[in-house]
Amino acid sequence: MAPTLDSPLHKRRRAPDADELAGIPWLALLLPAERAQAEAGLIVGDALPGDYVCRIGRPVTYWFGVVQGLLKMSSDNAQGMSMTFTGVPPGGWFGEGTALKREPYRYNIQALRKSVVAGLPVDTFHWLLDHSIGFNRFVMNQLNERLGQFIAAREIDRMTNPDVRVARSLAALFNPVLYPGVGEILRITQQELAYLVGLSRQRVNEALASLQAQETIRIEYGGLRVLDLSALRSSIFHEK
DNA sequence: TCATTAAATTGTT
DNA sequence: AACAATTTAATGA
Numbered sequence: 001m002a003p004t005l006d007s008p009l010h011k012r013r014r015a016p017d018a019d020e021l022a023g024i025p026w027l028a029l030l031l032p033a034e035r036a037q038a039e040a041g042l043i044v045g046d047a048l049p050g051d052y053v054c055r056i057g058r059p060v061t062y063w064f065g066v067v068q069g070l071l072k073m074s075s076d077n078a079q080g081m082s083m084t085f086t087g088v089p090p091g092g093w094f095g096e097g098t099a100l101k102r103e104p105y106r107y108n109i110q111a112l113r114k115s116v117v118a119g120l121p122v123d124t125f126h127w128l129l130d131h132s133i134g135f136n137r138f139v140m141n142q143l144n145e146r147l148g149q150f151i152a153a154r155e156i157d158r159m160t161n162p163d164v165r166v167a168r169s170l171a172a173l174f175n176p177v178l179y180p181g182v183g184e185i186l187r188i189t190q191q192e193l194a195y196l197v198g199l200s201r202q203r204v205n206e207a208l209a210s211l212q213a214q215e216t217i218r219i220e221y222g223g224l225r226v227l228d229l230s231a232l233r234s235s236i237f238h239e240k
Numbered sequence: 241t242c243a244t245t246a247a248a249t250t251g252t253t
Numbered sequence: 254a255a256c257a258a259t260t261t262a263a264t265g266a
Contacts, residue, residue, distance in 0.1 A: 189249060202254095205251070221249065221260050 013045040016067075016118060020044050023067040024118060025091055025180045029134035037131075041124035047071070047111035054095070054105045062119030065093040066181070069115020070188060072196060073107045086153065087112070087196045089173050089188070091181025096139055099125050112192050145177045162199055163237040166207035169197045170217070170224065171232040187223045210237070 016039075021027060024042070027035055044067060047053055053064060053071060071088040085107065088094060098105055099122050111117075120128075128135040149172055156168045170193070173179065173186055194204040208224070211217045216232055218225040226232065 190251095191249080201250090202252085209251090219250085 013043045013119075016042050016044040020067050020116060020118065023090060023181055024065060026093070026135060026138040029138050030128075030132055031134070034128060034132040034135065038120065038124060038128060041121045042118060043121075044116055044118045047115045047117050049111055049113050051111045053109040053111065053117050055108050056106060057104045059104055060095070060098050060102055060122050062095070062121055063093065063099045063125045064095050064109065065118040065120075066090050067116040067118050068181075069117075070112045070192060071109050071115060071117070072112050073109055075107050082108070084196060084198065086149070087173055087188075087192075089179045089182045089186060091179045093142065096125075096142065100129075112195065113189075141177065145175070149175065149178060161237055162203050163207045163210055164235065165197055165199065166193070166204055167211060167216070167232050167235045167237075169193070170211075170226075171229060174226050174229055174232065185220065185223050185225045189222060211235070 016024075021039065021042075027038060030038060043062075047069065054062075056075060066088050068090055071092075072084055073086050073088060073094065074082045074084045076082050088109070094109070095105065102122065129139070152168065152172065156165055156172075159165050159168070170186075173188070174182055176182070190204050190208065191201050193208075194201040197204065199207075208217065208219055211232070212219050214231070214235070216226075216228050216235065218227060
């Protein structure tokens with residue numbers, strides 16, 4: 001069976017180089033023997049904008065992570081409309097739920113920009129669960145942190161003020177536990193952020209400007225620098 | 241390495 | 254949605 005032949009991990013895959021391995025946060029938590037096993041299985045691939053990393057309904061082949069770039073996680077409803085849940089910046093790993101149960105993927109993952117995606121074969125994933133305490137800690141911490149993230153996302157959806165929506169969505173993308181590869185600067189264009197948040201680019205531009213005026217972030221070409229993450233999380237705006 | 245040009249991104253209406 | 258201004262990336266000498 002060739003369930004994900006269109007995936008970049010099949011078309012343009014290769015062994016990860018040293019830089020890419022350094023961008024995989026959980027490798028450092030493994031013992032040497034476990035790490036050797038993991039690295040032997042790991043592959044990376046280049047995803048071009050619009051490429052699907054995985055599709056709803058396809059059998060699980062890998063546990064995925066973002067080494068570079070930006071992905072979006074979405075699902076389709078009965079009317080064929082797609083609904084975006086979240087963006088996945090560098091350092092983010094996802095799909096452990098379906099990998100655990102070996103069930104079909106429940107989300108579509110698409111590249112928003114040119115990205116480098118890593119994949120750990122599902123059999124290696126299970127081997128690590130059976131052998132590595134460090135790996136288990138990482139996955140458990142990951143599940144817990146993601147639960148908090150989804151609860152926060154429900155709050156965000158109920159907010160009407162666009163400035164707050166942008167601030168909270170940004171805070172989620174800067175989450176250092178889920179996305180340790182992001183660091184101080186998140187590489188994202190205002191257009192991409194608008195797409196994730198579900199607002200127009202103009203409105204996002206305006207929201208970012210007011211966040212910058214508050215010294216919460218700094219706008220840079222092709223990216224954003226966070227100056228005060230806790231302010232992003234709790235920011236409240238007043239109507240004009 | 242530098243200068244020129246094309247492309248991408250941002251700011252504004 | 255359109256346009257101008259700005260920044261980066263690509264090209265070639």
